[in-house]
Amino acid sequence: MKELTYVRPTDARDAVARVSDDPHARFLGGGTNLVDHLKLGLLTPDVLVDVSRLPLDEVTRLDDGTLRIGTNVRNSDLAAHPVVRSSYPAVTRALLAGASGQIRNQATTGGNLLQRTRCVYFQDVTTPCNKREPGSGCSAIGGYGRYDAVLGASEACVATHPSDLAVALAALDAVVVVLGRDGERRVPMSDFHRLPGHHPETDTTLAHGELVTSVELPPESALTRASDYRKVRDRASYAFALVSVAAALELDGDVVRDVRIAWGGVAHRPWRAAAAEEALRGETYSEEAVRAAAELELAAAVTGPDNAYKIPMVRNATAYALRGLADRSSERTGATR
Ligand SMILES: Cc1cc2nc3c(=O)[nH]c(=O)nc-3n(C[C@H](O)[C@H](O)[C@H](O)COP(=O)(O)OP(=O)(O)OC[C@H]3O[C@@H](n4cnc5c(N)ncnc54)[C@H](O)[C@@H]3O)c2cc1C
Ligand code: SF4
Helix, strand or coil, X not given: CCCCEEECCCCHHHHHHHHHCCCCEEEECXXXXXXXHHHHCCCCCCEXXXXXXXXXXXXXXXXXXXXXXXXXXXXXXXXXXXXXXXXXXXXXXXXXXXXXXHHHHHCEHHHHHHCCCCCCCCCCCCCXXXXXXXXXXXXXXXXXXXXXXXXXXXXXXXXXXXXXHHHHHHHCCCEEEEEECCEEEEEEHHHHECCCCCCCCCCECCCCCCEEEEEEECCCCHHHHCEEEEEECCCCCXXXXXXXXXXXXXXXXXXXXXXXXXXXXXXXXXXXXXXXXXXXXXXXXXXXXXXXXXXXXXXXXCCCCCCCCHHHHHHHHHXXXXXXXXXXXXXXXXXXX
């Protein structure tokens, strides 16, 4: 048995100092991912710094309308929050599409974003994996490839990011607030998770010891209110995404005034479909236009026999998500299409 020191600081700066000063220390949130990794022998820290009781568990509306979500807000509480439900429905739907009620009661906002890939080889310490052990190789390449990334993968790693919440936050232009040794900094969601490149062992742009303290959503708008999350998975609950789509749509009559699209299950990070958004903005909304825009975004996709199904799946899921939002917009305005 490996000895482990457990500490529970009451101050965020103290927590940051304890992890920053010790390469073998790790933050502990709700523990629903990290404790599994301890049991699997995938992670062997000397010190666990429990940050789950730090007073960062409030959802607050700031004066400028920004919604600040403390890192320790549990996934269940965030999903049920009345402002989140009404003003940012994609966030509620993404959370409720993930894990189980019990896990959501325990899992924290920050921990959810920092959860690690579910690549089967990453979790099996008997197999080579560059993410677990840099330079050892990637067992997924040429191995079981059903869950592999189709966008932004590298020769070192083809894993996907598993968080549903992160996809909704990416679509809604959330900002992650982190505290480090040198103070606070703000990281747009689009810069928070990394593509694997030559260093798949690093999931995010955080330095060791940087603590997520909150996530901020921009002030509510017609666009955030008209947002949704659709997830395709092997069974109706308790399953990670094969692909998922977070979308928001604002129509002016038939014309796309603004649109947001982010994909899950296709890459090492939530994939913001910026080219597809650009193609749709200012155009007349139609399902054909949405499919063509998705196709444009997918032009750089690389697939093998096991994961080629993700291409039509994510295109269809995008069309489905936007169709639902367009129909609701028409119901509200009485417009016909
Ligand atoms: C059976 C099962 C099914 C699941 N299904 C889904 C699913 O469908 N969709 C989905 O999105 N998720 C799913 N999950 C994952 C679950 O959502 C995550 O385990 C959970 O959100 C992690 O949050 P946590 O607070 O427990 O994190 P922890 O396990 O405590 O920590 C996870 C990581 O985050 C780091 N960390 C924690 N807090 C902070 C912080 N404040 N700052 C910096 N680093 C921090 C830890 O060091 C660790 O590396 C599932 C999990 C299980 C076990
Ligand atoms: S895909 Fe990434 S996580 Fe999976 S085995 Fe390869 S290196 Fe490891």
